[in-house]
Amino acid sequence: MRRPGRENTESQRRITRRGLILGGLQTGVLGVLALRMRFMQVEQADQFRLLADENRINIQLIPPTRGRIFDRNGAIIADNVPSYRITIVREQAGDVDSVITRLAQLIELDPDELERARRDLRELRGDTPVTVADRVSWSALSRVAVNAPALPGVLPEVGLSRRYPAKGDYAHVIGYVGPVSERDLENTDAPEQLLRLPRFQIGKIGLEAQRENLLRGSAGTRQVEVNAAGRVMRELDRQEGQPGADLQTTLDNSLQGYCSARLDGESAAVVVLDCDNGDILACASSPSYDANLFVRGISSTDYRALLENPYRPLPNKAVQGIYPPGSTFKMVTALAALEDGKIGLDETVYCPGHLTVSGRRFHCWKRGGHGNMDLHRSLRESCDIYYYELALRTGIERISAMAERLGLGVQFDLPMTSVAKGLAPTKEWKLSNRGEPWVVGDSVNAAIGQGFVLASPLQLAVMTARLATSRSVTPRLIKSVDGVEQPTGHGEDLGLNENMLREIRNAMFAVSNSNRGTAYNSRIVEDAFRMAGKTGTSQVRNITATERAGGVISNKNLPREQRDHALFVNFAPFDTPRIAVAVVVEHGGGGSTAAAPIARDITLQALYNGDPPLEAYPTADRPAVKARQEQFRRTRPLPDAEAKDRA
Structure with a gap:
C-alpha cells in the first residue's frame, strides 16, 4: 500500500537532517585531523625528525x-x-x-x-x-x-x-x-x-x-x-x-732490571737515588710478580699463590716496608750529638762490651768490647756503646729532630702506593700512642736504630744522599709529563757544619775501605768509584740473659722469621757523589754479609751504566761475579736497541 505524500515528505526531511548532522561530524573530524596533521608536520616537524634520528642514530x-x-x-x-x-x-x-x-x-x-x-x-x-x-x-x-x-x-x-x-x-x-x-x-x-x-x-x-x-x-x-x-x-x-x-x-730500565735480578731469591728491597737531583734511578722490591696478570683480572689460583708466599711479593718493600734501621742510624745520632756540642770529634768513649742504664744492661755486638772509641772508629767498627753514651748526653728530642732533617720520619710526596712515613719517635709520640712516658732506655735503643725507630729503604737512601751532599735532596719519580720537565729534588743546604759532615763521610769511607771496617769485604777497588757506606743489622727478637750468657744463637741456626734484618747504605764515588743506595734484606742476617755485597754490585752497575769490569771487584769476588754476570746475560738478554748501543 502506498504511503501518503505527507509521510513521505516527513521521512525525507528526517533523512536529510541526519545526513547533514553526520556529514557535519565527519567534516569536523576531518578538519581536526587536518589541523593536527598540519601541527605535527609543520609546527612539530623538527621534534619528530629528531625522534626519528634518535631511533636511527x-x-x-x-x-x-x-x-x-x-x-x-x-x-x-x-x-x-x-x-x-x-x-x-x-x-x-x-x-x-x-x-x-x-x-x-x-x-x-x-x-x-x-x-x-x-x-x-x-x-x-x-x-x-x-x-x-x-x-x-x-x-x-x-x-x-x-x-x-x-x-x-x-x-x-x-x-x-x-x-x-x-x-x-x-x-x-x-x-x-x-x-x-x-x-x-x-x-x-x-x-x-x-x-x-x-x-x-x-x-x-x-x-x-x-x-x-x-x-x-x-x-x-x-x-x-x-x-x-x-x-x-x-x-x-x-x-x-x-x-x-x-x-x-726517572727510572733507568737497565738498572731496574739488574736490581730485580740481583735481589732474586731474597725478600728484599733496594733504592738508588741520583745525589744531584733526587731522581729515583731504581726502586725494586723482591720477590715481584708479573703485572700483566692483573690487567684483565688475575685468577684466584694465581692470586692465592701470591698471598700465601712467605716472602710477601705484593707489598712494595722499598717504600711501604718500614724496618728498624739498625746501625745505619748511627750517623744521625752522631750528628745530633756533634751539633749539640755533647761530644767532640776526637773525644773517646770506653766500650767494655756493655753499658748499664737504670739497672738494665745494654750490650755491644762485640761481646768483649771495642776499648776506647772515637767517632771515626765507632762508625768504622760499628761500636754500640759509643752511641748509647751519645744518647744519654743528647736526648731523644735532638736525635729525632736530626733524623727528620735527614729524611727519616718524613712521608715523601711520591706517586706510589702507600708511601710510608716511618717513625722518628719523641717523648710526646710515645705518650700519645703508647700511653706511657718515655724512659732513658728508649733513647739508648733509638741511638742504634732499634726500639721505636722505623725507616723505609727509600728514606735510608734519602738520608745517605743528604749526608753525601749536605743538601735536602728530595726523591723524584716523574721526570716529565708530555715532554714538560718536572721540578727536580736538588734541595737546599741543610745548614749542617761541614767539618762534622766531612768526618762522618770519612768514617763511612773507612767502613768500606779500611781492613777493620765492617764492609771491607764488599769494597770497590776501582779508585775512581770507591764508595762510603754503613752496615746495619736490626734485631727482630729479644735475646734473653740466659741466651746471652750461654752464647747468642747464630742467625743461620734460627728459623728464618727470627733472623735479623740486614741493611746497607752507601754513596759513590766518594769524592764526587753521584748515587746513593740503600738495601734491606728481610731476615738476611748480618748487613755486612747479606746486604753490603748486593749494594756494592748495584752501585758498580749504576756507575758503569752496565756490567763493570771484573777489576773493579776484590780479587776473591771475581769468579763469583763473572758467573753471575754470565747468568744474567743468559736469563735477561738486553733489548735489541740497547744491545746495539752496548756493542
Missing part, C-alpha cells in the same frame, strides 16, 4: 688512548697493544640468549667471562656494549664479522689493552691497570659515563693509580647510523677525545 663513547710510561732514556715501561673483543648490546640483540647460543657456535666463550657478561647485560643500560669475549684471535674476530647478519647486536671490536714488557721489574712502582669495579665507582665522586663501560681499565696501584688523572685522558664520541636490526651501517660524525699524557719516569 646512536651516539657512542670513544675510549681515550691511555698515556704511555717511559724510563728516563725513552725505553717503554707501560704500553698499549691492540686487543680484539666481541661485545653485545642488549637493546639491539633482542633475544640475548639465542644470540649468545649462535655466537658460541662460532667462537669459544669462557664460562666465567660469559657469566660476568650475562650479569652486566641484566644490570647495565640496554644501550651499553657488554664484552662477552676478550682477547680473541683475529680468525675468531673474522668469523664473527662474516656472520654479522645472523648476530643482531653483536659487534667485533678492536680496542687497546695495557702491556708491561718488563713484567715484574716495575710491578711495585708502576703498578697495573684493571677493569673498573663497583668499589672503584663507589669511591669516585660522580663517576663519568666512561668508567661505566664494561672492562674499561683504570690504574689500580702504583704510578698507574696515583696519576690516573693524567694517564686516562678524556673520551670522544661518534654518531653511527644503525638499521632495524641494530647493525651499524655507517659512521656519521666523530669527535676525537683527548689521549692521556705520556709520562717519563
Whole structure:
C-alpha cells in the first residue's frame, strides 16, 4: 500500500537532517585531523625528525688512548697493544640468549667471562656494549664479522689493552691497570659515563693509580647510523677525545732490571737515588710478580699463590716496608750529638762490651768490647756503646729532630702506593700512642736504630744522599709529563757544619775501605768509584740473659722469621757523589754479609751504566761475579736497541 505524500515528505526531511548532522561530524573530524596533521608536520616537524634520528642514530663513547710510561732514556715501561673483543648490546640483540647460543657456535666463550657478561647485560643500560669475549684471535674476530647478519647486536671490536714488557721489574712502582669495579665507582665522586663501560681499565696501584688523572685522558664520541636490526651501517660524525699524557719516569730500565735480578731469591728491597737531583734511578722490591696478570683480572689460583708466599711479593718493600734501621742510624745520632756540642770529634768513649742504664744492661755486638772509641772508629767498627753514651748526653728530642732533617720520619710526596712515613719517635709520640712516658732506655735503643725507630729503604737512601751532599735532596719519580720537565729534588743546604759532615763521610769511607771496617769485604777497588757506606743489622727478637750468657744463637741456626734484618747504605764515588743506595734484606742476617755485597754490585752497575769490569771487584769476588754476570746475560738478554748501543 502506498504511503501518503505527507509521510513521505516527513521521512525525507528526517533523512536529510541526519545526513547533514553526520556529514557535519565527519567534516569536523576531518578538519581536526587536518589541523593536527598540519601541527605535527609543520609546527612539530623538527621534534619528530629528531625522534626519528634518535631511533636511527646512536651516539657512542670513544675510549681515550691511555698515556704511555717511559724510563728516563725513552725505553717503554707501560704500553698499549691492540686487543680484539666481541661485545653485545642488549637493546639491539633482542633475544640475548639465542644470540649468545649462535655466537658460541662460532667462537669459544669462557664460562666465567660469559657469566660476568650475562650479569652486566641484566644490570647495565640496554644501550651499553657488554664484552662477552676478550682477547680473541683475529680468525675468531673474522668469523664473527662474516656472520654479522645472523648476530643482531653483536659487534667485533678492536680496542687497546695495557702491556708491561718488563713484567715484574716495575710491578711495585708502576703498578697495573684493571677493569673498573663497583668499589672503584663507589669511591669516585660522580663517576663519568666512561668508567661505566664494561672492562674499561683504570690504574689500580702504583704510578698507574696515583696519576690516573693524567694517564686516562678524556673520551670522544661518534654518531653511527644503525638499521632495524641494530647493525651499524655507517659512521656519521666523530669527535676525537683527548689521549692521556705520556709520562717519563726517572727510572733507568737497565738498572731496574739488574736490581730485580740481583735481589732474586731474597725478600728484599733496594733504592738508588741520583745525589744531584733526587731522581729515583731504581726502586725494586723482591720477590715481584708479573703485572700483566692483573690487567684483565688475575685468577684466584694465581692470586692465592701470591698471598700465601712467605716472602710477601705484593707489598712494595722499598717504600711501604718500614724496618728498624739498625746501625745505619748511627750517623744521625752522631750528628745530633756533634751539633749539640755533647761530644767532640776526637773525644773517646770506653766500650767494655756493655753499658748499664737504670739497672738494665745494654750490650755491644762485640761481646768483649771495642776499648776506647772515637767517632771515626765507632762508625768504622760499628761500636754500640759509643752511641748509647751519645744518647744519654743528647736526648731523644735532638736525635729525632736530626733524623727528620735527614729524611727519616718524613712521608715523601711520591706517586706510589702507600708511601710510608716511618717513625722518628719523641717523648710526646710515645705518650700519645703508647700511653706511657718515655724512659732513658728508649733513647739508648733509638741511638742504634732499634726500639721505636722505623725507616723505609727509600728514606735510608734519602738520608745517605743528604749526608753525601749536605743538601735536602728530595726523591723524584716523574721526570716529565708530555715532554714538560718536572721540578727536580736538588734541595737546599741543610745548614749542617761541614767539618762534622766531612768526618762522618770519612768514617763511612773507612767502613768500606779500611781492613777493620765492617764492609771491607764488599769494597770497590776501582779508585775512581770507591764508595762510603754503613752496615746495619736490626734485631727482630729479644735475646734473653740466659741466651746471652750461654752464647747468642747464630742467625743461620734460627728459623728464618727470627733472623735479623740486614741493611746497607752507601754513596759513590766518594769524592764526587753521584748515587746513593740503600738495601734491606728481610731476615738476611748480618748487613755486612747479606746486604753490603748486593749494594756494592748495584752501585758498580749504576756507575758503569752496565756490567763493570771484573777489576773493579776484590780479587776473591771475581769468579763469583763473572758467573753471575754470565747468568744474567743468559736469563735477561738486553733489548735489541740497547744491545746495539752496548756493542
